[in-house]
Amino acid sequence: MDAVAHVLHNLRRVAAASLPPRLALLSVPDGLPDDHPRSVRSLRELSESMFTTASAAYRALLLSLRSGAAPLTCVVADGIMPFAVDIAEELGIPALSFRTASACSFLAYLSVPRLVELHEVPFPADDPVRGVPGMEGFLRRxxxxxAVARAEDGVFDPMLLTHAEGIAQAGKARALILNTAASMEGPALSRIAPRMRDVFAIGPLHTTRSAGVGSLWREDDGCLAWLDGHGDRSVVYVSLGSLAVISHEQFAEFLSGLVASRYxxxxxxxPDMVQATSAAALQxxxxxxxxxxxRGRARVVEWAPQGAVLRHRAVGCFLTxxxxxxxxxAAVEGVPMVCWPFFADQQINSRFVGAVWRTGLDMKDVCDRATVERTVRVAMESGELKGRAEAMAQQLRLDVAESGSSSSDIERLVGFIKELSAMSCQA
Structure with a gap:
């Protein structure tokens, strides 16, 4: 039987019945009290706790599993927690690193020491960046x-360097697994590969997973019926994810721009997204x-079944x-995007959407009603954006189909893990 270990706080939020029955659910504490918000404002505190309390509990868990009746043959660890790979290998358990972010952002993180050397620190400016290989022609600061939601001019957050050093630890794992496809990120993958022992590009994974996967938020399925009452490509879908927080002023600008777009x-x-504002007040x-x-012009939900929403014929663009x-x-469904990144890898993802893949518009560091109105209108009405988005979707469907690049890498990964298991059993 396979097992998934997660922090106890998250497992309490996921209904076990919604997960595949072959998976045993295991947990480790994250070291924070039950009433801790665990929000984006406390990521530093959460990270420090994970590297102390959680890492010790993780070591104890692996020791107990290793001595159990069923042999522990390998670990697939979250790439943002390098201690998970280090501890497993130290205990003689082969470990693979699974990074859930993009290959382009992974390469950027690997390049952070070089960026610091060149004094190319992140902040809102259009100065060209030379320190990330292969991106010299279009990447800006x-x-x-x-590491923080909004960078200040000329101020380097040392947490970014710490985070980058942790990500580089993936080179110690037996292999790096990325949720991406070669057709999307081939150049970045080719530059990452020499620094890893092996690389598997097996995405987009959400196209192959079972439908019954747990969510940390309760989804409002009623919005699908609301979409049914609208015409094809007539609705803007807006979601800034599970971590982003915005001010009431930013909320007001977004709202005014959306209303002015007339879509x-x-x-x-x-409920925790807009600072110092209740959900009822937002509605x-x-x-x-x-x-x-x-009811007709706008619908507000606390969380949506995003895959089904993006597949719906009524959705014309995604403000994300x-x-x-x-x-x-969005790429798999061929939906054009308007990108307003908050922090971390989102910054570089949005640049690739706007300047490399050209399947959407990059609206980073700007939040005024006129810009929101303009970019939403372009994304909803541009045939060029829609055409490129649909072409990417078609290619990604080929990647995950039988004999596609991602499908082939999944088969190669399965074989790789079987070899590790055989070697582990012989040891």
């Missing part, structure tokens, strides 16, 4: 990963801005934070 919109507004503001006709999962889901 504003596109670099940020209907479905907006995911988490009232949206209803008032939409002329009292929130450009998190990698959201970027892949």
């Amino acid at each position: 504003r596109d670099l990963p940020r 209907a919109f479905l907006w995911v507004l988490r 009232e503001a949206v209803e008032a801005a939409a002329g009292g006709d929130r 934070h450009a998190g990698w999962n959201s970027t892949l889901e």
Whole structure:
């Protein structure tokens, strides 16, 4: 039987019945009290706790599993927690690193020491960046990963270097697994490969997983029926993911721009998303801005079944934070994007959407109603954006089909793990 180990806080939020029955659910504490918000504002505190309390509990868990009846043959560890690979290998358990972000952002993180050497630190400016190989022609300082939500001019956050050093630890793993496809990120993959023992590009994974996968948020399926009442490509879908937080002023600018675009919109507004504003107040503001006709012009939900929403014929564009999962889901469905990245890898993902793949528009570091209105209108009405998005979707479907590049890498990965298992059993 396979097992998934997660922090106890998250496992409590996922219904076990929604996960595949072959998976045993295991947990380790993250070291924070139950009432801790675990929000983006406390990522540093959470990271420090994970590297102390959680890493010790993880070591104890592996020791107990190693001495159990069923042999522990290998570990596939979250690439953002390098201690998971280090501890497993130290205990003689082969470990693979699974990074859930894009290959382009992974390469950027690997390049952080060089960026520091060149004094090319992230901040909102259009200065060209020379320190990330293969991206010299289009990458700007504003596109670099940020350890904080909004970078200040000339101020380097040392947490970014710490994070980059941790990501580089993937080179110690038996292999690096990335949720991407060679057709999307071939150049970045080719530059990453020499620094890893092996690389497997097996995405987009959401196209192959079972439908019954747990979510940390309760999805509002009623929004699908609301979409049914709208015409083809007539609705803007808005979601800034599970971590982004915005000010009330930013919320007001987004809302005014969406209303001014004159398109209907479905907006995911988490209860903790807009600072110092209740969910009820947000809904009232949206209803008032939409002329009292929130039911027809606008729909607000706390969380949406995003895959089904993006597949819906009524959705014409996706205003997104450009998190990698959201970027892949939109790419697979051929939906043009408007990107407003919040932090971390989202910055570089949005640049690739706007300047490399050209399947959407990059709106980073700007939040005013006129820009929101303009970019939404272009994304909804541009035949060129829609055509490129549909072409990428068609290619990604070929990648995950039988004999496609991602499908072939999955088969190669299965064989790789079987070899590790055979060697482990012989040891």
